[in-house]
Amino acid sequence: MNKRRKFTALLGILICVALLMSCKKNDTGEGTYELYYVNVQTQALEQEEVQIEGDTTEEKIESMLKELKKNPEDVEVKSTFPKKIKVEKWELTNGRLGISFNQEYKNVKKVPELLFRASLVQSLIQIDGVDSVKFYIGGDPLCDANGNEIGAMNDEYFVQNIGSTLHTYQSVDLELYFANSEGDKLVTETEHVRYNSNTLKEKLIVEELMKGPSAETYKKVIPMDTVLLGVSVKDDVCYVNFDNGFLNMTDIQPEVTIYSIVNSIIRGGSVSKVQILVNGDSNLKYQEQVDLSQPLTEREDIVED
Structure with a gap:
């Protein structure tokens, strides 16, 4: 794991979206991406520079999903992947990446789910060829608490608030x-x-x-x-x-x-x-x-x- 570049992201007030920054396609160097993990103390998302293997878009997606499951060397941050959650399959079509998870996804609590969804989307859309990410449980699209389908997510879906005076x-x-x-x-x-x-x-x-x-x-x-x-x-x-x-x-x-x-x-x-x-x-x-x-x-x- 390379040296960490930390950006503290406020999550808002536990509503239906985690607040993150709009990010650009990978510009940290070939094979190097900013992956998102959760800070153990603050429950805010932070970035870690990680080397991702692969020459094709598909190889990079597979490699990044594996890296996101791992806990970084820095003990202050950890993977956002909830326990028992597994990627059953994924498919990239015209820039839209569809990821299907197992049924255990339904049991994830609200805040961890928001962190998980935000970290995956913001990490994966840095890969050239991935414009948006859509989540599925089995073959069914992920829905919100009201039963409404959550569509494809990209860098406009989330926004980051950064600041040192967090409570002014x-x-x-x-x-x-x-x-x-x-x-x-x-x-x-x-x-x-x-x-x-x-x-x-x-x-x-x-x-x-x-x-x-x-x-x-x-x-x-x-x-x-x-x-x-x-x-x-x-x-x-x-x-x-x-x-x-x-x-x-x-x-x-x-x-x-x-x-x-x-x-x-x-x-x-x-x-x-x-x-x-x-x-x-x-x-x-x-x-x-x-x-x-x-x-x-x-x-x-x-x-x-």
């Missing part, structure tokens, strides 16, 4: 967009929020939108049963990934729902565009009306005068 807090006034009483126009509401300084601001905005407005005459725009899978920022674009609950019908006009998110993030965050995904997929039309295949920019024409 600050306050901010957020200009949030909700629906008017008819659900056909956007209205603004300013919320004063105190938050952990390591929280991605764009994620904070989405979470506040999901809570709904304070004013009784305004309407919540995001369906009640929606789960936020991840928020990340890359190249001036904010990627917001929801589960299938986001597709549930409401009495809000589809454009109002979508642009409440887009306008709020652009006004309060640090990006100029927003890409909305559902289970990692953007190739869809929200309620058959709003095209989500491309990042969206702010719209003022649907804001109530």
